[in-house]
Amino acid sequence: MAVPCVRLALLLCLMIPATVASPRSRSLRKSPAHASASRPTAFFEVDRPPRARGSSGRRCSTLLLSASFGSTFDKPPATAAYSPPSCLVKAGGRASAISLAVLEWRAACRGPQLDRIFGVWLAGAELLRGSTAAPPPNGIVWSVSKDVTRYASLLAAAGNSTFAVYLGNHVNATLTGVYHANVTLHLYLRRTPTTKPTPATAPADLIVPMSRALPLNGGLWFPIQSAADVASKSVALPSNTYRAVLELYFSSHQDDELWYKNQPGYQNGPFREVTARVDGVLAGSVCPFPVIYPGGIYPLLWRPIAPIGSFNLPTYDIELTPFLGKLLDGKAHEFAFAVTNAMDVWYIDANLHLWLDPRGTATTAGLVSYAAPPTNTTSSKSADPVDTHYHATADRLVSATGWVKSSYGNITTNATRTFALDYLLTFETLDLTILADTGVVATDGAGGVLYSAQTHGNFPLGWVYQQNSLTVTHGLEETTVAAGRWSSAPPYRSLRTTQSSLVEDEEGGGKSWGVRQTYRYNATDGCYFRNVTSSNYSVVSDHSNELCVKGAASAGVGTVTAALPAVNLP
Template structure:
C-alpha cells in the first residue's frame, strides 16, 4: 500500500514526487532481510537518473565518516550535530564528494508527508535532499555530490556537522514507525588514478571513456570542477542561515514574512556570489497549480491559493538584489506515488541551488559595517524553507570598485476566466537585470558585464466541474557574462541558458468497485541547460526528459491499486570533456530498460 500526498481542490487530487541518484560503485551492498517464512528479500534500491561523477569508479585517497545515526522521530525531529573532521594533512586531494546514504528500515509500509533533509557544516548548507517513497520491504538510496567548491569550509578544524531529517505533515496527521539509518561521509580524491590497481564497476565502465587516462592521470572535466560562477573555490563562505533545533533554514510562512541576517564583509573582497537553497512545502508544495484567490472566494473553497506564480526575492539592506523562480521539484508521493518507484523525479535527491551574483553591491558592503541580507517569497503561503551561502573571493589588498547597476525590472500579465468550478488561468512574467562593474585590485582592472532575462509562462485549466486539472508551464532563463581587461581584450564570454517545461494532468473519475476513487495522471517534465564560453572554447549541453503516465485508485490517504510507467532520457555533451547518455524505462515498478552510452551524437 502506498501513501499519497493529496492536495484537494474540490474533488481533485494532487500529489508530488522526488528524484534520486544512481548507485555509485561504493554504495551499500544488496543486503537482504528475512520475512516470516525465512525467505530472503532483496533490498529495494531507489535511484535518480543523473550524470555520474567520474570519481564513482575510483577509490578515494582518503575518506572521513562523520555520522551514523538512526532517525526514528521525524515529525518534530531535532538536528543531529557532531564534530566535523577535515581530511588529514597527509591526504592528497583535489576533489571532495559528499556521500549521503539512507537505509529505510521502517516498520510500516506507508507514512504521511514528505521527508526533507539537510546537511550543514557550521551553518553552511552543502546538501538538501528528500526521502524516497516508503515500501513494504527495506529500501536504500545514495546521494553523491561534488562539494569541492566548499573547500574553504571543509578544510577547517573545530567546526560542527549538522543533519536534519523531517517529515513535513498536516496538523492532524502523525508519522510513526519510521526508521531511517543515515550515514554521512566525505570522500577525497587525487587526480592520480592507476588503471592497473583499480577495478572499475562494470555498469559504469562506459562512463570512464568520457574521462580519458593520460599517463595514469584522470582528466577531470568541468563535471567535477565547477564552472561559472565557481571558476575557483571561494576564499571564504558565510552562512546566511538561522541555527535552531530543527535545521538552519528559515521557515517562511507567507508573502509578508521577511527573514534577514546581518553580515560583515571584508574590504578585500572582489567577488561575491549568493548560493540560495529553496524548497516548498505545505499549501505551497504545488504552488504552480494553485488557483487565484478570486476563484477560491467565488466558489467558497476552504483552501489557500494566491495563484500559480512564486518568486524568491533576495534583498540587501531592504533593496531588491536578485530573484529566483525555483525549479518545480516533485517530492516522493506526488501526483501519483506509483510513478516514483524505484526511479524518482528530477532534482529530488539533490535539490538544486541557485546562484545570484551580488558583486555589484560590494561597493556598499565592504565598509566594515553590518549589512542585512533578507529573503521573501512573492505571494507565498505556508511554507518555504530558505537559506543561503555567501561565497566571497579575496584580494591581497583592499579593492576599489565602480558599479553601474539596474535593479531587476518586472512585467506581469494575468488572464483569469472561470464559471463555477471550471476556468482557465494564465500568468506570464518577464524579468530582466543588467550590471557593469569595474574592479581594480592586485590582479589589475577587470570589467564585467552581466545581463539576465527570465521568462515564466503558466496556463492552468479546471474542467468537468473541477474534476480535471491541466497544467502547462515553462521557465526560461538566459544569463550573459562578459569579462574584459583594462585594454578591452576579452577574458571570457559566458552564456548560460536554462529551460524547464512542465505538463501535468490529474483527472478524477468515478469510484472503483473497491470503494476508492480512480485518478488518471500524467507528468511530462524537462530540464535543458547549456553553458558556453567562446573565449575558452567550452560548450556543455544537458537535456533530461521525463514522461510518466498511469492511474491509481485512492481510498482515504492511500493508493490501493493502480498502474504507472516512467520513461526518462538523459543526455550530456561536454564537448572535449566527453559525453554521457542514459535511458530508463519503468513499468509497474520494474526497470525494463536501463541503457547507458558515452558516444557523442552530433
C-alpha cells in the same frame, strides 16, 4: 458542469492537469507488480555520476555521520565534529589539492512513511538538501552523490567545525518508518597540488554561511511562512574581496508544496519568486524550477524512479560582484531573502562565496549601472463556464554592472538574470513553462574577457487527466556557454532530461504505473546518457553510456502510454 474525478480521488479536480505530448510513443513491457515483501526497494534519481579529472585516481573516504531519524520533527539536528580528513592534511592541507569532492548520502527506511525534507550543513554552510522517498511497507534504500568541490575551502579549513544533518520525521502507529542514514565524504586529490588557483573561477577562498546558528531545534534554514516574511543575516565582508557569489538553497512545503498548480486567484496563484536583497536593494531573483517530491501529486508516479531534482535539490547562484562598492567598508551589511506570493512554508538559507586578493590588503569597487524593474504579471479566466481556462504569465529582468580594482587590475563585471513563466490550466490539463537566463561577463581594462558564462534554462511541467489515468511530464533543459582567459568551466555543456510518469486505475480497485526517463549531458569535457523505464516497482529497461553523440541532445522521451499489471495501493 464539472466531470467527477472518479477514482483518483486523492487529487483535487483542478490539480489534475497535463502532459506534453512526446514525438515517440511506446508501450511499457509488463513486469511483476508488487515490491518484494522481504527486501526493500531501491529508489533512485537519474543523474550524471561525478567524475574526477586531474586527480591521483585514488579515493580517500571519510564517514562523517551515521544517524537514525525517528521522531525527530522540530528536534535538534544530528551533529558530529569535523576536521579535514588525514589524506588532505598529508597532501598539504590546501583546498587547491582537492580535484573532486563528493558528498554521499546513503539511507534506508523500513515500514510506511511520508517523504521528508533533509539538509546537510558544515560550519553552518548548507552542502546538500534533498527529499527522502515515500517508502512502501517493505521499505526503501537510496543514495545521493553530490559534487561539493566548490566548498573546498570549507572542507580544508583548519580546526574543528560542526557537521549537522536535520531530517524532520514523525513516527506513530501508522507511519512506522525510521530513516537510517550514513553521510560520507570522498576526496580525490591532485597529483600535483595547485599553488596558484585560477582567479575568480576556482573554488572560492572563503564561504560565509547565511543560516540559523546551532544549537537549535529544526533545520538551520530560515522558515518563510508568508509573502510578508523576510529572513536576513548581517555580514561584514573582508576588505580584499574581488568577487562575490550568493548561492541560494530553498524548498517549498505544506501549503505551498505544489505552488505551480494553483489557479490564479487561488492560494496566491501559480507564480513564486525568491528574491535576495543587499541592504534593501534587489540583487537577484529566481523563479524556481518546479521540484516535485517523491510523495507529490500522486506517490505511485515516482516509484522507483524519483522526480527530477528531488533527491538533490537545485541551488541558484546570484552574482554580487557589481555590488561590492557598497560592501567593502568593513561594516556589517544585511542580506535578506523573501518569496513573492509565499504561503506556509518555504525553507531558505544561503552561502556567500568570496574570492580574496592574495596580494592586496584592500580592493576598491563601484557600481556602474543597475536595472531591476518590477515583475510583470498577468492573469485571466475564460468566460466559458463549462470549458474554463486559466492563464497566467510573469517575467522579470535584474541587471547590474560594476568595477573592482585589485592586484589583478581593474575588472568590470556585468550580471544579468531574466525569467519568464507561462501557465495554462484547464479542467483536464496543466501546461507550465519557466524560461530562465543568467549571464556573467568579466572584462579587463582593455575589454578582454576574463571569464563569462551564459546559461539558458527551460523547465516544462505538464499533466493530463483522462478518465481513470493521470500522466505527468516533467523536464529540465539547460545549456551553458563559457569563455575567457580565467574560465575553468567546459566551453560548452548541455543537459536535457525528461520524465514521463503514468498511473492508471484497474478493474477491481488496483492501480498500475510506470515511469520513463531520458537523461543526456553533452559537454566538451565529456558526455553521459541514460534511458531508463520502470513498470510498477521493477526497472524493465536501463541503458547508459558516455558517448558524445552529435545532435542527440534534442531527443525526447517517449510518453508512457500503457501501464501495467494491476496492483493494490500499499
